[in-house]
Amino acid sequence: MKEKIDLNRIPKHVAIIMDGNGRWAKKHGKLRALGHKAGVMPVREVSEAGSELGVKYITLYAFSTENWNRPKAEVDALMALLVSSIKKEIKDLKKNNIQLQTIGDLSSLPSISQKTLREAVAETSENTGLTLILALSYGSRTEIVNAAKKLAIKYKNNELTETDFTEEVFSNELYTSDIPDPELMIRTSGELRISNFLMWQLAYAELYFTDKLWPDIRKNDFYEAIYDFQNRERRFGKTSDQL
Ligand code: IPE
Ligand code: IPE
Ligand code: MG
Secondary structure (H helix, E strand, O other): OHHHOOHHHOOOEEEEEOOOHHHHHHHOOOOHHHHHHHOHHHHHHHHHHHHHHOOOEEEEEEEEHHHHHOOHHHHHHHHHHHHHHHHHHHHHHHHOOOEEEEEOOHHHOOHHHHHHHHHHHHHOOOOOOOEEEEEEEEOHHHHHHHHHHHHHHHHHOOOOOHHHOOHHHHHOOOOOOOOOOOOEEEEOOOOOOOOOOOOOOOOOOEEEEOOOOHHHOOHHHHHHHHHHHHOOOOOOOOOHHHO
16 A cells, blocks of 8 residues: 555645544453553554655544543543553654644643653654644634634734734634644544544545544554545645646
8 A cells, every 4th residue: 555655745744533442442342441552552553654654744633622521530541541651652752753742721631641741742842753743632612712812812902903813813823833734634433523623724634534443543544544635636616627
């Protein structure tokens, strides 16, 4: 599959909804937490595959604002897994020249998770390869409302006028202000929805869905999604003849 990919037309930014850990666990007669644990290896697989192809940004939806409503034991297990995985992977992130970033309301995470994340982000900040962005306690609606609030304050303080309210100015208040919009969004596990993920940023992304559960995802599945993306016609409102 990798050989079929045109290296001159690699998307800069791929966003992924890593879904299906719970169903994977159930299928294998395990606890849900073990499904999440099995979801760590595919993160490594897609990061490596993305790095090899020259993808600049991969955003992974790891925990949504709505996921706080899950049973406390599962939330705790996910937060603990986040800390242990980052501690385990930091060496490889550095070795592979991967920069770690985060988006979302980090202040709502346990302080140990915040600390581990801050350190990992700082330790990889000089890396120039792939930027791996973890969406944690992330919700698009919160992000958009917060952007509107920040602009309202600037307006009130006479830092901007009504004519300054442009799409560009608005985007600059989002978590992703310095990151280009994703060209491709992948969701695993067969669910056909966005689940409050990057609603502004995905406005013109190509959407790719696979029935495979996240813990079963390997490099080749990522290549398949990229190949599929390369065979789409992105028209941006124009006609085919205009392209
Ligand atoms: C995705 O897997 C991981 C998170 C949302 C944290 P799920 O836990 O949603 O797995 P399913 O959808 O129940 O199978
Ligand atoms: C979306 O998955 C969030 C993450 C993958 C982190 P969910 O499994 O929480 O989404 P819904 O609730 O089924 O839409
Ligand atoms: Mg799910």
